[in-house]
Amino acid sequence: METYDSMLARISAAPGQGSRTILDPATGEPVGEAPVHTVDDLEHAIAAAAAAQPAWAALGHDARSAALLKAADAVERSAEELAQLLSREQGKPLNGPNARFEVGACAAWLRAAATTPLAPEMVVDDGETRAVLDYRPIGVVGAIGPWNWPMMITIWQIAPALRMGNAVVVKPSQNTPLSVLALAAVINDELPEGLLSVVSSGRDVGARLAEHPAIGKVMFTGSTAAGKSIIKSSAGTIKRLTLELGGNDAGIVLPDADPKAIAEGLFWGAFINTGQTCAALKRLYVHDDIYDGVCEELTKVAAAMPMGVGLDEANVLGPLQNRQQYDIVARLVEAARDSGARILLGGNPDPGQPGNFYPTTLVADIDNSNPLVAEEQFGPALPIIRYSTVDEAIRMANGVDVGLGASIWSPNLTAAREVAARLEAGTVWINTHGAVDPRIPFGGAKQSGYGLEFGVEGLKALGIPQVING
Structure with a gap:
């Protein structure tokens, strides 16, 4: 060796x-x-x-x-x-x-x-x-x-x-x-x-x-x-x-989901590799009934995840790999802020910090047409969008020209599978997101x-x- x-x-x-x-x-x-x-x-x-x-x-x-x-x-x-x-x-x-x-x-x-x-x-x-x-x-x-x-x-x-x-x-x-x-x-x-x-x-x-x-x-x-x-x-x-x-994967949280039970799964679905994953969760749709609860629990999980130099054994989140990608994430978060969206966590990079570190960022009360939702951010910033009916969530999830992956979050597997079958994506996960397996075929839909x-x-x-x- x-x-x-x-x-x-x-x-x-x-x-x-x-x-x-x-x-x-x-x-x-x-x-x-x-x-x-x-x-x-x-x-x-x-x-x-x-x-x-x-x-x-x-x-x-x-x-x-x-x-x-x-x-x-x-x-x-x-x-x-x-x-x-x-x-x-x-x-x-x-x-x-x-x-x-x-x-x-x-x-x-x-x-x-x-x-x-x-x-x-x-x-x-x-x-x-x-x-x-x-x-x-x-x-x-x-x-x-x-x-x-x-x-x-x-x-x-x-x-x-x-x-x-x-x-x-x-x-x-x-x-x-x-x-x-x-x-x-x-x-x-x-x-x-x-x-x-x-x-x-x-x-x-x-x-x-x-x-x-x-x-x-x-x-x-x-x-x-x-x-x-x-x-x-x-x-x-x-x-x-x-x-x-490219993908701009959607996750849909059904109204019967337990916010605390799914928060860590949602976090890693979105922030694995600091969000730099084609099949990461990049748009999160949450029903009105549990919207505030999901925002609260997800923020707790995200705030506890250490970010820093990769060789430090304590860290689980790192920098963006290149400055070009950093600039894309920063631009999209600023567009969300300027639109009046609510920044739950992050969105405040330290300009004096060495490296391409952008903080873990959660953005709530954001419109589905906002650039942070409509474009693939490919970084540590997740928009959380409200919906009132499952049909509305499906329409928004399918409303982009890409379809690599998607996910449904619910304890009712029968209902989750029915919604999954209506999504335009190559893979739809249930109660997880982005998990790949060498035995299971993987590929995209649309562009x-x-x-x-x-x-x-x-x-x-x-x-x-x-x-x-x-």
């Missing part, structure tokens, strides 16, 4: 056209040097992946799965070093559902991808016609990831791709390249050379990856605007796509993207269906 310093030295020494300094969003201090790759570097990575892929595919599912299980073991051996790096680069604390949690999820998803069964499907066998559906590798997959969960979402992309016999070229966010480079370095100790590469670069390389004729599929997690650009870039070669795009990840459906999405008829 290598040390934190040796891991950082290994990824900083990766070949590239120079390097750039990555800063800690909590302190502004240097974390390390990220290599700067070019389109030529991308071409070399794709060529190496294309050369390594046929032999990897020929190994078959059992051998590939065994390699992924070894990769999961390797991640666990380096878990603390990876979590320390992730905390410093992304900003999330070590504890809570944050850095150590994310690294643990990487190992869990590797194992799930390795052990999920996928047998050929007998479609017809009636004595006259025999048709079998199976999946063959795509070839080289391009994986473009975000800065909010850089390690975990990279694993969501590469683990099923590798299991299905593909090679992968990863393009991480420019904000968090070190985390992804380190994770890949650990995994590559268990994989054939050239099969998995990381190209740390800017948008020009990402655009080339999306249009490259040797890339058979692109997996992307990020904004809806960037997803639309990838669709356009990929059209010339008819690439397969899995797109997990939150298309394609499924996780489970059997996620494996199928990384293969080309082939029917043998006869």
